[in-house]
Amino acid sequence: MFFDDISIKEHLKIGENPNQIYIAPHPLLRKYIAHYTISFPDKDEIKKGSECITDLTLIPDSSGCIIYTYENNKISSSIWGATTKTVIVKKDFDLPKIRFFVEFMPGGLGVISGIKQSELCDIQTEVGQVSKVLEAALYRAMEVSNNVDDLIYMVDTIFLRIIEKNKSQHEVITSALDIIKFTNGILTVKQLSSENYVSERHLNRLFNEYIGVSTKTFLRLARINYSMNLFKKYDYKSCLNISQVLGYFDQSHFTHDFKHICGVSPDAFLKNMSDFYNESFKY
Incomplete structure (x- = not known):
């Protein structure tokens, strides 16, 4: 499982901070996907406990994302449609969980999902509620990849195949x-x-x-x-x-x-x- 190794090839990084690495998708996907992100816990914050947890306000950007979370040896997923309202989440870098984000460009989720995007606007749900096929493919990638490089290659391949089948952006x-x-x-x-x-x-x-x-x-x-x-x-x-x-x-x-x-x-x-x-x- 890739969570055992969060190192990644330098040429794929487009940014990073102490708790996150931003990763470029395949060049043919950059029209649809802004970046992948790996977020991981801060060992110093874990020692402090819940006293360091604060709120983070996410600014709406009218694009969607997919999130896979690894916690307690379990993998869960969620998908967010285009957002028009602020969303408040917890800065929980003190918790032993790792997240993998697919951050879409505006309109990118529509091409990937094939769903009319007004139906997903400001909606948060499980990936399987939108596409069971996509959920299964991404879950498999999380499960069998040995490191981040493997994961990125597998996820890129999944999305490239979807784009080949789906109609391109209007x-x-x-x-x-x-x-x-x-x-x-x-x-x-x-x-x-x-x-x-x-x-x-x-x-x-x-x-x-x-x-x-x-x-x-x-x-x-x-x-x-x-x-x-x-x-x-x-x-x-x-x-x-x-x-x-x-x-x-x-x-x-x-x-x-x-x-x-x-x-x-x-x-x-x-x-x-x-x-x-x-x-x-x-x-």
């Missing part, structure tokens, strides 16, 4: 996502629909089906996630500067969107950044 969605990534979401629904030569109504229908949220919601989530990355990267002290960069009419409109999505004001976020997590690899 060309309009592919184009729209590329434009949004290039502009960091700083454009209107009207501009995006015009760029793709479709009506706003049709574009919205496609976003609900393939992404799981409306076009307007996705653009708002993209802007706010981008703003959080700017806060972290450039150590902005003024929300006014951020709101101007993001094309907001004024600071109050930016603050309204930020609080609506994150549950706190930008100022509160800046004071407690370590209590929040957003996906820097997706935006």
